[in-house]
Amino acid sequence: MNAEEAGAAGWHHHGNRRPQDTITPIPFSRHLMVSAFKDHRLGGAIRVISIICRQELQPLYCVLCANAKADANVDAKADGAPGQCTSFQAKVHQHSDDFGFPFVTSDVLCLSPALQQATRVSITANPYAFHNLTFLSIQNQEVKESFKYNFTVCISNLFGVYNNALQFAQTMEVYKLIGVQRVVIYNTSCGPDVEKILKYYSKEGMLEVVPWPIDKFLKPSTGWSYDLHHGDIHYYGQLTTLNECIYRYMYQSKYLLMNDIDEIIMPYKHANLENLMGILQQQRPNAGVFKIENHIFPKTQFDDSGRFRLPRWRSVPGVNILEHVYREPDRKHVFNPTKVLINPRSVEQTSVHTTLKQFGLVFNVPFDVCRIIHVRVPLQGQLSKDQLFVDKKLWEFEKLLIPSIDRALNESGVL
Structure with a gap:
């Protein structure tokens, strides 16, 4: 609805x-x-x-x-x-x-x-x-020790006419391959192709779409700063939905990944999230919050080989993340926003880039162990291609990923 x-x-x-x-x-x-x-x-x-x-x-x-x-x-x-x-x-x-x-x-x-x-x-x-x-x-009437899901992604809000269907389907399929079993999205509104993708993944059972008609009650801001964007509430109530997701899945999921729809929390030294968290939790038994660095892959820079510029995907609106393999260098003097991977039972309140109140320790995960692949407009737009790093991590999933993306696009009716 x-x-x-x-x-x-x-x-x-x-x-x-x-x-x-x-x-x-x-x-x-x-x-x-x-x-x-x-x-x-x-x-x-x-x-x-x-x-x-x-x-x-x-x-x-x-x-x-x-x-x-x-x-x-x-x-x-x-x-x-x-x-x-x-x-x-x-x-x-x-x-x-x-x-x-x-x-x-x-x-x-x-x-x-x-x-x-x-x-x-x-x-x-x-x-x-x-x-x-x-x-x-x-x-949450009862405490549970075993959980239906190991890894759940909480995506705060869809609003406007967001219709980036290709990137959304690709991201969902990548998440499946690294061990995510559930994705939760709070939906105010979206475009027609993303609507089809939402229905497809809901029917398949991977996605829970929570209706979020915040615009019926308040004037939501389309940006993060009150001085710049005005409105009653920050970003369509993004902070409320993230906190709601923690409690909604507290006894349903062992871990939650709190990030945006255009971000993928990706292990670089382990085959999947299960292996990654097994090691991290062993090294840091008292940590309940794992901060993951965000790394920008500008959607303005394309892989020269054209290997994944598949003709059948051209009609699908959105970004083809497999074509964007150039990563901006980390700037040590600039704050790099993180996202968090948490044990929900050790968190009381969260913000967007960090938790606000937690019971356990917070651990900053080294970027070579796990980082966010964030395909979006560049932050360092002045850099030429040879000043960027080549990062083809997503290509490692090619054999399983391409057919599963095709299936999602076909069965959802987007293709």
Whole structure:
């Protein structure tokens, strides 16, 4: 369902939220709540991932209910179910990275002895009006030691008419070959060819698309800086979605890779992510956050041989990452943004390039061991081809990669 349909479907209903609703206004405020999780590391506190208007911070209240009624679709009126619901003031933790925007990713924490049995939670700014609240089901009720996935990629947002279908399909197929079993994308909007690719990978089971109609509630910024790009919230709520993904997959995936759709976290000294993390975790048993350096492969520089300039791919919109084998040199005097590969159970809050609060240690992975292949517009556009490094890492996957890309493009209907 796209954002328009989601908006048309009407968000302001009562009782339990429908599964496709990912953003809910907090009554009597300008704030929004997204999803709720039990945090076993904080003694079972309920953490509600939220978006808080900094200028209008007011006391917020948790309304916690145990699931007394078998029918989950009835309105859970807190005042009408004696003994089943309890309310008290919440603690609001705004994340330290807001990039200057008025709305900031926050954790609304519910701490109370009544937590143990709670299955649903709502947040309100009015401690006296408890009827007709929308409740979120509390996820992560149990700690798990074994996980459905080893490696999951969290991609923060698709928005605008993003239609880079070729690069997206190529990236998904590369990830499969290095051991990623799941990719999660928060979708505000995208172009028609990317829409087909999303449907293909969802049906195949590798992709979870989470609807993210943030533009129905706030004016999102299309850039990272408030002074330059204005708007209510940084980059379509990118920080909220990244944090939501950590908790959503905390007990589903052993590791999470937090990066963008045009980036591939690539092991250079190991055959796959499994081998890489086996070694890194052995060397750094207390680390839960692994920072990976970003390296730019300018999409303006092409491999001269034309080996992967396949005629059948010409009709597919987007960048052919196999043609871009020139890597910009690292500049020691310039901050090189990293992305993170994490054990989600050791992270409490994250930003885009680094975590904000974690329980374990942070380790900077040497760039010759693992680095990000980031095919995009050049950052050092003045450099000629002979000033760049040749890096043909992706070509090592040619035999398996080309047929699998073809299959994805054909079966998705893009070709």
